[in-house]
Ligand SMILES: Nc1ncnc2c1ncn2[C@@H]1O[C@H](COP(=O)(O)OP(=O)(O)OP(=O)(O)O)[C@@H](O)[C@H]1O
């Protein structure tokens with residue numbers, strides 16, 4: 411009962427039924443009324459035309475035979491029943507009695523209420539009454555006489571009666587037709603509803619099945635994309651979602667595979683060195699070299715673990731930012747100072763191009779410093795010894811910018827579009843390729859932007875932050 415199919419089909423059925431009922435209600439009652447009125451109008455026209463002929467025969471010297479003949483003649487010509495009623499006045503009460511009737515009956519089955527009304531008012535009257543042969547419409551016309559003194563008297567009333575039976579049967583026919591048409595329309599609507607609803611529910615079920623498969627992790631599931639209606643649009647939206655989920659799933663798998671590979675390499679190398687160190691015949695000098703390697707691998711593992719944790723926190727959105735008003739010139743100077751030993755080991759000079767007045771921004775100073783460290787560290791790691799670099803800061807269009815540039819050989823062209831993805835790294839250093847991925851995520855969390863411009867001889871990373 412609750413299914414879309416049943417509801418749609420019943421809805422169609424109900425609408426069709428209601429439409430037919432409404433049409434019937436609008437047509438049938440009015441129809442009977444209109445047909446009856448038309449019939450009475452026709453009879454009134456007949457009465458207008460033939461009443462003078464009756465008037466003529468009852469005007470003076472009434473001859474019963476002549477009157478009856480005229481009555482029958484008119485009835486024959488007009489297919490109405492013609493009755494002439496005598497008007498009596500007794501004790502001041504007006505009364506009518508049927509005297510001549512075109513029907514050859516002994517018993518008069520009608521009351522002729524209209525005739526009485528007409529006799530009392532002296533005016534034409536119209537009405538209906540029910541006799542032996544059903545309902546009749548009646549039109550009464552007063553007929554006048556002249557008395558010996560020449561006064562005009564109301565002597566008779568002529569009544570023209572017409573059967574209303576055919577009106578009723580016409581209405582019955584219409585009613586029956588409306589009912590049959592209504593039943594047929596409702597049945598067709600029910601059938602059409604079932605067919606349409608079946609088509610719709612089949613498509614909905616296809617979408618449901620595909621969504622279920624995607625939910626279970628099967629990204630090869632296909633949504634029906636062959637139509638452009640609302641369900642087609644829903645399918646398309648779900649298919650987009652499926653594609654994005656598949657991409658995400660792929661990225662996640664790649665991430666886990668690379669991360670575990672990245673972790674495994676230093677661990678294997680550590681194991682190898684530890685075995686070598688365990689050799690008792692090892693001379694102290696070589697042992698020292700191996701120990702240095704062990705320390706380096708441990709440091710690398712530690713850095714990797716911290717970076718992976720940072721990245722996963724960033725991606726899960728659980729990294730908390732603590733924005734505070736910060737003077738970026740002070741911050742840039744402090745971070746640059748941290749690199750004095752590394753710069754001198756690399757034989758490089760770092761130039762600071764900072765404005766003289768404070769450069770205030772509302773940001774998390776610790777996180778901005780982390781991004782700058784990642785960028786300066788890269789400028790040191792991925793350039794040959796003796797390469798100089800520039801750290802600049804300034805304000806533009808209501809935002810603040812920090813630039814970290816170097817005059818090294820630049821990023822490889824093929825790598826440039828992927829440089830902010832995790833684990834993208836070159837072989838020149840023992841990095842894991844997470845530095846820029848973390849920097850990029852951090853900057854996005856701060857509603858900023860990190861862009862790179864690189865060509866041989868000049869590479870600049872620009873950090874753009876809301877002020
Ligand atoms: N200033 C630069 N000049 C040339 N290449 C760069 C520069 N900065 C980054 N790159 C290239 O971009 C890659 C990705 O940098 P990223 O900092 O993400 O990883 P990494 O430095 O290789 O490793 P990690 O920082 O995780 O130790 C680097 O391997 C390097 O090839």
Ligand SMILES: [Mg+2]
Pocket residue numbers: 784787788791841845846
């Ligand atoms: Mg790096």
